[in-house]
Amino acid sequence: MLFRSLIRTLSSPRSYLVKYNCLGTSFSNYRQIVPLSTTKPALKDEKVKVSFVLHDGKRIEAEGKIGDSLLDVVVNNDLNIEGFGACEGTLTCSTCHVILKKDDYERLPGEVTDEERDMLDLAYGLTDYSRLGCQIELSKDLDGLEVKVPETINDARS
Amino acid sequence: MGIKHLKVVARMLSTGQNNPRVCIVGAGAAGFYAAMHLTKNMANVNVDLLEKLPVPFGLVRYGVAPDHPEVKNVINQFTKVAQHPNVNYYGNVALGKDVSLHQLRQHYHAVLLTYGAEEDRILGIENEDAKNVVAARNFVGWYNGLPSDKDLKVDLSNSTAAILGQGNVALDVARILLSPIDELRKTDITEYALQTLAESKIKELYLIGRRGPLQVAFTIKELREQLKLKNCSTIWRENDFKGVEETIPNLARPRKRLTELMIKSFKEDHKKQEDDLNQKYFMPIFFRSPNKFLVNENQVLTGIELKCNRLVGDKLEDQKCVPTGEMEVLKCGLAFRSIGYRSTPVDRDLIFTPYGTVANDKGCVTVDNSSHLAKVYVAGWLGTGPVGVILHTMGNAFHVAKTVCEDLKNENCLDNRGGFEEVRKTISPGNNEIVDWKGWEKIDKHEVDQGKSKGKPREKICSVKEMLEIAL
Numbered sequence: 001m002l003f004r005s006l007i008r009t010l011s012s013p014r015s016y017l018v019k020y021n022c023l024g025t026s027f028s029n030y031r032q033i034v035p036l037s038t039t040k041p042a043l044k045d046e047k048v049k050v051s052f053v054l055h056d057g058k059r060i061e062a063e064g065k066i067g068d069s070l071l072d073v074v075v076n077n078d079l080n081i082e083g084f085g086a087c088e089g090t091l092t093c094s095t096c097h098v099i100l101k102k103d104d105y106e107r108l109p110g111e112v113t114d115e116e117r118d119m120l121d122l123a124y125g126l127t128d129y130s131r132l133g134c135q136i137e138l139s140k141d142l143d144g145l146e147v148k149v150p151e152t153i154n155d156a157r158s
Numbered sequence: 159m160g161i162k163h164l165k166v167v168a169r170m171l172s173t174g175q176n177n178p179r180v181c182i183v184g185a186g187a188a189g190f191y192a193a194m195h196l197t198k199n200m201a202n203v204n205v206d207l208l209e210k211l212p213v214p215f216g217l218v219r220y221g222v223a224p225d226h227p228e229v230k231n232v233i234n235q236f237t238k239v240a241q242h243p244n245v246n247y248y249g250n251v252a253l254g255k256d257v258s259l260h261q262l263r264q265h266y267h268a269v270l271l272t273y274g275a276e277e278d279r280i281l282g283i284e285n286e287d288a289k290n291v292v293a294a295r296n297f298v299g300w301y302n303g304l305p306s307d308k309d310l311k312v313d314l315s316n317s318t319a320a321i322l323g324q325g326n327v328a329l330d331v332a333r334i335l336l337s338p339i340d341e342l343r344k345t346d347i348t349e350y351a352l353q354t355l356a357e358s359k360i361k362e363l364y365l366i367g368r369r370g371p372l373q374v375a376f377t378i379k380e381l382r383e384q385l386k387l388k389n390c391s392t393i394w395r396e397n398d399f400k401g402v403e404e405t406i407p408n409l410a411r412p413r414k415r416l417t418e419l420m421i422k423s424f425k426e427d428h429k430k431q432e433d434d435l436n437q438k439y440f441m442p443i444f445f446r447s448p449n450k451f452l453v454n455e456n457q458v459l460t461g462i463e464l465k466c467n468r469l470v471g472d473k474l475e476d477q478k479c480v481p482t483g484e485m486e487v488l489k490c491g492l493a494f495r496s497i498g499y500r501s502t503p504v505d506r507d508l509i510f511t512p513y514g515t516v517a518n519d520k521g522c523v524t525v526d527n528s529s530h531l532a533k534v535y536v537a538g539w540l541g542t543g544p545v546g547v548i549l550h551t552m553g554n555a556f557h558v559a560k561t562v563c564e565d566l567k568n569e570n571c572l573d574n575r576g577g578f579e580e581v582r583k584t585i586s587p588g589n590n591e592i593v594d595w596k597g598w599e600k601i602d603k604h605e606v607d608q609g610k611s612k613g614k615p616r617e618k619i620c621s622v623k624e625m626l627e628i629a630l
Contacts, residue, residue, distance in 0.1 A: 080198065082194065082195065082198065082556060083191065083194070083235075083552050083556065086231065086232040086235060086548065086549075086552070087228050087229060087231050087232065088228075088231040088234065090228035090231060091228075092226065092228040092229045092231075092379075093229065093232070093547070093548060093549055094549055095549055095552065114382070115379070115382075117415065118377075118378045118379040118382060118415075119379065121377070121378055121411060121412035121415060121416075122377060122412070122547055122549060123549070124549075124553065126411065126412075151553075152549065152552060152553040152556060
């Protein structure tokens with residue numbers, strides 16, 4: 001089971017990106033380089049629960065590893081969120097747009113980069129608490145995180 | 159393959175119901191996103207993707223700039239769609255040439271047109287056909303290896319060029335012309351374009367818009383990239399920014415951030431350094447409309463006569479420009495027209511709007527609705543006009559595909575339709591050169607192999623004939 005999920009993670013497009021683009025920090029790849037006996041064995045397999053609430057109210061619950069991005073969670077669990085992550089986490093689209101609760105948004109570490117804001121500017125239904133899923137890294141603190149996935153359809157496009 | 163055939167047999171044995179057959183014409187972003195939605199939401203649907211070229215992905219392959227490989231990652235999602243057991247790809251089949259819309263409507267339950275907008279809009283001014291007046295569309299096709307544009311003659315021997323238009327295509331063209339050549343060598347730009355660009359003499363590039371900084375059509379990512387280009391300074395005109403900063407607090411977020419970035423760059427006040435031979439200059443000009451192209455006795459471009467404009471109207475983004483009566487002459491040896499695209503009416507049954515799109519109501523095309531003919535739908539730029547990034551095309555394609563699904567589910571009993579096997583019989587025997595997905599995979603592999611020796615992600619094959627030789 002563990003082996004299967006490892007294979008799936010390694011063969012996902014995301015891990016390609018991590019290898020060649022230095023943009024992500026997926027824990028599974030870290031494990032590839034570092035011997036399995038790390039100093040923090042307890043952390044290694046700790047899972048974080050997240051849920052995605054789609055625009056039609058449908059709720060998808062999934063688990064990710066610490067260090068995974070929300071996009072990793074969608075890809076690794078093959079979640080049925082249409083069109084999510086078109087550019088595979090390279091900050092060149094906004095298809096992984098998610099909306100957080102105010103408190104969650106504010107407790108996320110780090111600044112939102114200009115490049116992420118640039119892509120968010122193109123997203124439908126942009127809010128003050130919008131982020132790109134590929135840029136949100138899971139930590140223990142975020143266990144139980146719930147994000148909204150807004151509709152990608154907008155008839156009043158300019 | 160075996161599984162696929164078994165599935166077909168199983169389907170035929172299990173029920174008397176006919177599975178819905180959908181034909182999608184045009185294998186670009188809109189076509190693939192629509193196919194994605196259909197296969198995810200209708201288990202028994204059969205989707206045939208028809209494409210005029212032997213190769214798939216439309217503007218993702220031939221429009222997206224070579225230095226934006228990340229944007230092309232979406233090809234991985236599209237490839238999964240194409241490999242879905244209920245999806246078939248048929249390349250080198252052109253609507254209006256090999257098949258008619260009427261035929262498709264006979265053999266499918268729904269026909270979705272997603273063949274995009276392939277013509278560029280013209281200005282309709284004097285000397286537009288002069289030598290060195292180039293459609294940005296063709297230039298983009300040229301550096302990206304589009305078969306119909308591969309022989310374009312591009313003359314980069316003059317030091318000054320101008321782009322008419324201020325959208326993302328205009329900025330793509332600017333970036334390709336101003337980027338250090340070594341940056342481009344790592345991309346999948348065609349080898350002949352690389353050679354021509356390596357010898358380019360262009361030092362100054364104008365970007366001309368008829369309205370002001372508050373109405374530009376390009377997006378912030380593209381501008382940021384342009385401003386960060388190595389060995390390139392951006393020089394704005396001071397008069398163009400009068401009163402612009404004051405409006406910033408009243409702007410909505412995307413426009414606000416874009417305007418702030420322009421103001422920031424404007425205040426940095428780059429000056430021309432005549433002694434620096436490596437330095438190039440990007441020079442946006444606002445409030446100017448081309449009046450006519452100026453030519454010499456050999457009909458070669460020497461400059462552009464520009465009409466000066468001012469804006470009228472209350473709402474910033476809807477402001478219209480009116481000429482002030484003044485004129486300005488801009489000397490340049492090369493001009494790119496980048497003012498938008500329009501679709502072509504490839505089939506006589508299609509009704510077009512004056513804007514160059516297929517007349518439609520939320521993706522439903524109004525053609526004669528005899529009950530035995532399939533309904534016709536349109537998605538992507540063919541229906542919406544050439545606006546927005548891939549995300550917008552995705553949203554539109556999902557939306558229209560949803561309507562297709564609902565309509566098909568509401569049909570009580572679908573009659574038996576032959577799909578592509580029937581259509582194939584009507585294609586003239588001269589054209590048996592239909593490329594399936596396996597054929598594309600051969601081309602893909604060949605291109606990637608060819609690229610390897612040059613340190614590029616791929617070297618595109620630019621001739622249809624050669625594509626067919628590899629695929630078949």
